[in-house]
Amino acid sequence: MSDTPKDDLLDIDKFLCFSVYSAGHAFNRVYKPMLEALGLTYPQYLVMVALWQDDNQSVRSIGEKMYLESSTLTPLLKRLEANGLVSRKRDPKDERSVRISLTDKGKELRKQAEDVPLCVFEATGLDIETAKRLVRDLRALRDRLDGGLS
Amino acid sequence: MSDTPKDDLLDIDKFLCFSVYSAGHAFNRVYKPMLEALGLTYPQYLVMVALWQDDNQSVRSIGEKMYLESSTLTPLLKRLEANGLVSRKRDPKDERSVRISLTDKGKELRKQAEDVPLCVFEATGLDIETAKRLVRDLRALRDRLDGGLS
DNA sequence: TGTTATTTAATCGCGCACGATATAAACTTG
DNA sequence: CAAGTTTATATCGTGCGCGATTAAATAACA
Numbered sequence: 148m149s150d151t152p153k154d155d156l157l158d159i160d161k162f163l164c165f166s167v168y169s170a171g172h173a174f175n176r177v178y179k180p181m182l183e184a185l186g187l188t189y190p191q192y193l194v195m196v197a198l199w200q201d202d203n204q205s206v207r208s209i210g211e212k213m214y215l216e217s218s219t220l221t222p223l224l225k226r227l228e229a230n231g232l233v234s235r236k237r238d239p240k241d242e243r244s245v246r247i248s249l250t251d252k253g254k255e256l257r258k259q260a261e262d263v264p265l266c267v268f269e270a271t272g273l274d275i276e277t278a279k280r281l282v283r284d285l286r287a288l289r290d291r292l293d294g295g296l297s
Numbered sequence: 298m299s300d301t302p303k304d305d306l307l308d309i310d311k312f313l314c315f316s317v318y319s320a321g322h323a324f325n326r327v328y329k330p331m332l333e334a335l336g337l338t339y340p341q342y343l344v345m346v347a348l349w350q351d352d353n354q355s356v357r358s359i360g361e362k363m364y365l366e367s368s369t370l371t372p373l374l375k376r377l378e379a380n381g382l383v384s385r386k387r388d389p390k391d392e393r394s395v396r397i398s399l400t401d402k403g404k405e406l407r408k409q410a411e412d413v414p415l416c417v418f419e420a421t422g423l424d425i426e427t428a429k430r431l432v433r434d435l436r437a438l439r440d441r442l443d444g445g446l447s
Numbered sequence: 448t449g450t451t452a453t454t455t456a457a458t459c460g461c462g463c464a465c466g467a468t469a470t471a472a473a474c475t476t477g
Numbered sequence: 478c479a480a481g482t483t484t485a486t487a488t489c490g491t492g493c494g495c496g497a498t499t500a501a502a503t504a505a506c507a
């Protein structure tokens with residue numbers, strides 16, 4: 148009633164960016180205790196999922212899928228390497244790129260991480276349809292936001 | 298066809314956490330160049346918005362609204378203080394708490410930041426109804442995720 | 448061919464974000 | 478009022494996340 152269209156816009160925008168921001172932190176808080184048992188952080192877990200889906204990727208390929216820069220990934224991957232989960236080798240066919248492969252230990256971890264997604268999904272309290280719609284909306288949002296920059 | 302209900306669940310969950318994660322980064326990327334002109338980072342901007350709405354808050358109060366710990370806010374607020382945007386003073390009525398107040402410069406900045414929200418909203422490419430629904434869903438999601446921990 | 452331009456990672460500095468811990472003020476009990 | 482507890486902020490260490498820069502390898506082309 149008291150809102151002008153402009154106030155409405157400003158409010159929505161403020162809370163949209165913030166609702167994404169704080170929901171991201173909330174996810175982190177839920178994942179953290181579960182992943183601690185696996186010796187992974189939340190971003191490390193996401194990288195491992197990408198590798199479980201598609202092993203032996205270049206840093207560049209992982210970066211494109213995760214929307215992360217090499218300045219973020221290089222140290223993260225070195226930590227995964229130090230924990231014995233992945234190996235980092237220069238590609239013989241193109242020495243500029245580094246290929247990331249799962250070690251046996253890294254492949255093993257997949258089994259131990261098997262029930263994490265379901266636990267998190269239950270923590271969201273969402274039904275499948277709402278979750279699907281949220282995923283669709285957020286991916287479209289991200290692509291719009293990123294698209295405007297390129 | 299090939300998806301069992303379980304696969305379905307796992308996929309949705311994986312992408313829900315990731316879609317929030319990557320949308321958060323995308324927002325950051327859109328805000329960054331706009332806020333650079335104001336000398337603010339994205340989290341600093343959110344704190345300033347909280348103060349523009351309600352001046353002279355305690356660190357604790359800001360932390361509750363932002364879902365951030367004092368270990369995050371203290372250095373952030375010191376940077377805002379160093380930039381002359383806020384003042385930090387112990388509350389005489391309770392010397393444990395620190396009250397954060399906007400300086401004149403901090404109040405001035407509000408005008409310069411006035412058109413940021415609309416620019417960002419336009420970058421989202423969303424209509425008001427979709428944005429409102431997203432905000433509602435994400436806040437509910439965050440509260441569910443956080444609620445399970447307490 | 449040799450020179451230039453592009454691509455790919457790595458490095459560095461800064462600013463979050465949080466858990467664990469510390470410290471000091473305020474409250475609670477006996 | 479003294480001793481122990483709870484509260485509010487600060488400090489420290491670790492790990493992202495990114496822009497700017499660097500270095501090395503490859504591609505492009507005159």
